[in-house]
Amino acid sequence: MIRTLLVGAGVFVDALCEGLEAQGHAVAVVVPLRKPSAEVTPYDLDTPATGLNVAAGLLGSPNLVIHVPAVPEGPTDVIDQTVEEWIAACEAPLDEAVAVVRSVQPLLAGRSPTGGGRLVWVLPTTALSGSAGFVATGAACEGIRALAKGTAKQWGADGATTSVLLVDPGVFFAGCEAPLTEGMQDPALASLGRVGDPVSDLAPLLDLLADPRAAFTTGGTIVADGGTWMAL
Amino acid sequence: MTSNFTFLPTGPLLQGRVALVTGGASGVGLGMATAMARYGASVVLACLRTETGEPAAATLREAGLDVRCIRCDVTVTDDVFSAIATTVKEFGRLDCLIHNAVAGTFTGAGPITEASLDGWRMLVASSLRASFDCARAGHAALQKAKGSLVLLTSAAGMEGSAAIPLYGVVKAAQRTLAKGLAAEWGPDGIRVNSVAPLALTK
Numbered sequence: 001m002i003r004t005l006l007v008g009a010g011v012f013v014d015a016l017c018e019g020l021e022a023q024g025h026a027v028a029v030v031v032p033l034r035k036p037s038a039e040v041t042p043y044d045l046d047t048p049a050t051g052l053n054v055a056a057g058l059l060g061s062p063n064l065v066i067h068v069p070a071v072p073e074g075p076t077d078v079i080d081q082t083v084e085e086w087i088a089a090c091e092a093p094l095d096e097a098v099a100v101v102r103s104v105q106p107l108l109a110g111r112s113p114t115g116g117g118r119l120v121w122v123l124p125t126t127a128l129s130g131s132a133g134f135v136a137t138g139a140a141c142e143g144i145r146a147l148a149k150g151t152a153k154q155w156g157a158d159g160a161t162t163s164v165l166l167v168d169p170g171v172f173f174a175g176c177e178a179p180l181t182e183g184m185q186d187p188a189l190a191s192l193g194r195v196g197d198p199v200s201d202l203a204p205l206l207d208l209l210a211d212p213r214a215a216f217t218t219g220g221t222i223v224a225d226g227g228t229w230m231a232l
Numbered sequence: 233m234t235s236n237f238t239f240l241p242t243g244p245l246l247q248g249r250v251a252l253v254t255g256g257a258s259g260v261g262l263g264m265a266t267a268m269a270r271y272g273a274s275v276v277l278a279c280l281r282t283e284t285g286e287p288a289a290a291t292l293r294e295a296g297l298d299v300r301c302i303r304c305d306v307t308v309t310d311d312v313f314s315a316i317a318t319t320v321k322e323f324g325r326l327d328c329l330i331h332n333a334v335a336g337t338f339t340g341a342g343p344i345t346e347a348s349l350d351g352w353r354m355l356v357a358s359s360l361r362a363s364f365d366c367a368r369a370g371h372a373a374l375q376k377a378k379g380s381l382v383l384l385t386s387a388a389g390m391e392g393s394a395a396i397p398l399y400g401v402v403k404a405a406q407r408t409l410a411k412g413l414a415a416e417w418g419p420d421g422i423r424v425n426s427v428a429p430l431a432l433t434k
Contacts, residue, residue: 138409138411150393
């Protein structure tokens with residue numbers, strides 16, 4: 001059985017949890033402490049370690065750790081952005097991602113190359129390129145993509161691997177009431193005609209990434225958005 | 233101007249233009265500032281260490297170039313706003329804002345699990361928060377001049393780095409920050425780009 005630690009909170013994370021359980025995973029959800037007004041020092045980088053270690057203790061040593069950072073769902077122009085909004089959209093997700101790497105390294109590394117643990121970030125496709133209104137989010141997501149690569153390089157000798165899974169903002173922000181942004185692709189016009197379902201479209205892919213058959217891919221980015229991004 | 237590179241254009245291409253370079257007291261920043269000044273631009277070296285920046289500016293002035301030094305700690309928001317405001321006040325405009333300064337590159341080096349948190353904080357403050365502050369502080373003047381914002385990034389930000397992974401993180405973030413700002417500010421007539429030199433300077 002695959003043991004999965006899922007770090008994040010919200011409707012999308014709940015749906016991923018449901019989907020992973022449907023794939024047969026034992027899942028523990030770790031909800032990070034996210035300060036609504038982060039001010040100057042957003043996170044203690046080692047804070048998540050406690051929760052992750054408790055969850056790992058209950059679950060057993062995880063094969064898969066998934067981190068879903070919190071990023072704002074609506075657009076804001078940089079010149080209208082407060083420092084607090086900037087921190088929440090850019091610096092806090094990066095802090096959290098670095099904290100997750102630091103916390104889970106002892107849990108994932110040191111396994112055999114064919115059965116190594118895997119750390120996956122799930123991000124919206126706004127990470128692929130900068131978008132007006134999503135400057136801070138795009139920066140954070142691209143930073144996490146570089147973190148995935150740097151981590152993959154450092155963990156490679158231990159057989160532990162990383163991946164980034166990019167999904168359509170329409171599914172990532174499911175449950176949010178704020179509209180995405182004007183001009184965003186109409187999912188009906190995308191290649192597969194929909195933004196995807198966490199349970200049936202994304203959880204199976206995450207399950208595959210945790211499988212030893214996927215152990216040779218590391219540091220890379222997989223786009224699972226039904227073609228919405230390339231259709232833009 | 234004289235140059236060892238015959239393919240470079242010559243002449244006062246930037247006459248009447250004003251540029252500010254953070255981290256301009258030495259290394260790549262000073263090199264860029266010098267080149268722009270040689271093309272006729274008025275250049276401000278915005279730097280933390282005026283004991284290095286002032287002599288550098290004086291040397292360039294002795295060579296007939298219009299260069300001055302303003303103290304600016306890019307991790308302090310007020311310093312960034314003040315340096316840009318002073319530049320606009322003294323020169324009347326700002327055509328090019330180059331955020332080149334970074335700190336914490338090597339204190340945040342090594343295994344991520346052992347990286348210094350102070351190094352990480354310094355990287356975020358000097359690269360990301362400072363980019364945000366430069367953008368906010370420079371937007372009005374750059375819009376007026378139909379100018380250009382340049383963020384210095386790194387090859388480490390392209391494919392991640394095993395040796396300096398956290399530096400790679402903030403440099404990657406800056407690259408996409410530039411792309412996003414370019415999209416956001418295009419209608420304002422401001423160009424935003426990032427440059428990733430392979431250079432190791434102090």
